[in-house]
Amino acid sequence: MKLYDLELSGNCYKVRLFAALANIPLDVVPVDFLGGEHKRPPLIALNPWGELPILVDGERVLRDSQAILVHLAGTYGGAAWWPSAPHLQAEIVQWLSTAANEIQNGPASARLVDKFGYPLDKPTTLARSAHILPLLDAHLATHDWLALGRPTIADCAVYPYVALAPEGGVELAPYPHILRWIDRVKALPGYLAMPGT
């Protein structure tokens, strides 16, 4: 099972983190991102969107880090990470949407500006961070984990770009419950760090 990967990408890290926590072996293939390898054949045929990560599992090819988490957890990770009951899956999907939208367009995008020089509007990324992080902090004030009262792929999807927020100039000191949740994630058996977390 191949993961086309960029070490500094939080979206790729979501997958590496979960695979480490669930003890799923991955063949991690580094991609020459700066050289645009993901925008050319053969990778562009695997993901026409020209983005990373890409997972290739036999005949199956998946773009989108949230979708890859669902596949890995459901197929190899066991029901603890992605249960089979739809109402429990829905509780997790709430956070997959949050990862895809609010976190991606808030702290993850602030980091893209500061660390990689992406031409995004920095004040907008900061405003979106200032919107989502208090909501996340309030949720974590009464919940140890994002969903189901235990670690799930919801945490793996949201954690990377929240933990990396300071790299985009978004400080986490105002959010004590987020900081404690970060510590809980780091204490999970098998936890894998990435530079910046």
Place this chain on the structure above:
Amino acid sequence: MKLYDLELSGNCYKVRLFAALANIPLDVVPVDFLGGEHKRPPLIALNPWGELPILVDGERVLRDSQAILVHLAGTYGGAAWWPSAPHLQAEIVQWLSTAANEIQNGPASARLVDKFGYPLDKPTTLARSAHILPLLDAHLATHDWLALGRPTIADCAVYPYVALAPEGGVELAPYPHILRWIDRVKALPGYLAMPGT
């Protein structure tokens, strides 16, 4: 089962559309959005994010239209709309992420500016629309439906704000495969329209 609803919201329409297609009865409760009813008790307790839709199904409360689709389809809609195999769910989740991010921040946000006067950067919403719609069109050039070769909640999540794109000044004429897919969705048994589609 109560859906706290705003008729002109494409996110709420995702849920009403799917419920109509899958013949799931919903008690639709109109919310005084302009009056800020969703920002005050009792609704703010159901969804601290202060957004619509909100689904209340007995003890279960869900925010986020994608999560609501998963719950309704998995619990009441049958495997055609949300299968139980994780690799098939993952194929759908790719498009739930697309709905939550690229579509929400592209055509849906362009419409928020033009139709409701939201203070978003219109050129950015148009640029994001011009990025995602050709990718969607290319996918639909070789697929009748977004995932699994049949109508699923992937289509219900992406369709509303694509069909409503002209209300944000995003014309669909350059995307013939999207236009044909819109026609296929409209021809589904039980299809429910909304103003603007």
